Amino acid sequence: EVQLVESGGGLIQPGGSLRLSCAASGFTVSSNYMSWVRQAPGKGLEWVSVIYSGGSTYYADSVKGRFTISRDNSKNTLYLQMNSLRAEDTAVYYCARAMVRGKWPFDYWGQGTLVTVSS
Amino acid sequence: SYVLTQPPSVSVAPGQTARITCGGNNIGSKSVHWYQQKPGQAPVLVVYDDSDRPSGIPERFSGSNSGNTATLTISRVEAGDEADYYCQVWDSSSDHRVVFGGGTKLTVL
Numbered sequence: 001e002v003q004l005v006e007s008g009g010g011l012i013q014p015g016g017s018l019r020l021s022c023a024a025s026g027f028t029v030s031s032n033y034m035s036w037v038r039q040a041p042g043k044g045l046e047w048v049s050v051i052y053s054g055g056s057t058y059y060a061d062s063v064k065g066r067f068t069i070s071r072d073n074s075k076n077t078l079y080l081q082m083n084s085l086r087a088e089d090t091a092v093y094y095c096a097r098a099m100v101r102g103k104w105p106f107d108y109w110g111q112g113t114l115v116t117v118s119s
Numbered sequence: 120s121y122v123l124t125q126p127p128s129v130s131v132a133p134g135q136t137a138r139i140t141c142g143g144n145n146i147g148s149k150s151v152h153w154y155q156q157k158p159g160q161a162p163v164l165v166v167y168d169d170s171d172r173p174s175g176i177p178e179r180f181s182g183s184n185s186g187n188t189a190t191l192t193i194s195r196v197e198a199g200d201e202a203d204y205y206c207q208v209w210d211s212s213s214d215h216r217v218v219f220g221g222g223t224k225l226t227v228l
Contacts, residue, residue, distance in 0.1 A: 103150030105167035
């Protein structure tokens with residue numbers, strides 16, 4: 001059974017850093033495109049970043065230069081390193097797996113982890 | 120950057136048909152995916168590649184895509200279909216970005 005379990009969220013001051021983890025089971029993280037998607041309180045879904053199976057990474061303009069997506073194949077885990085955090089980064093962060101067939105819809109999502117940036 | 124436009128809300132009576140639109144420039148040339156999100160839960164894929172359904176999704180959920188508009192159609196709407204719905208595409212022409220629509224709140228009257 002495919003499962004994605006995020007962790008690492010919490011309350012952090014503006015300018016601080018946080019690393020989110022997404023532990024995967026039931027499939028191999030390196031075989032799929034993997035993304036982070038966030039949702040600010042009461043708002044819609046916002047794509048954050050993607051790491052392709054080949055290792056290429058891409059970011060939304062709002063986080064480029066501050067966030068880094070990576071994976072540890074030995075731990076089958078996806079990460080999001082978040083630096084220089086701002087109040088507007090406050091959101092529930094989801095990791096999501098893209099299907100290998102079709103045009104890469106996100107077929108599995110984690111339960112989300114809440115990041116609150118506030119002094 | 121590519122923009123997807125959804126109506127903020129759609130209302131429908133039980134048993135009727137709900138249509139949720141997603142507008143984008145020449146969206147018919149892209150593959151559109153649709154997600155359902157209920158309060159406090161993660162999104163769930165309900166339609167992918169314009170009109171395909173993942174296993175476990177009722178046949179009541181269908182999709183179409185042509186020109187500048189993609190549409191999610193929910194037939195014989197039930198109370199349990201009340202949720203937020205999001206369309207999504209991959210915009211490979213724009214730094215490989217994923218784009219979500221703003222979301223549509225479906226209210227079952």
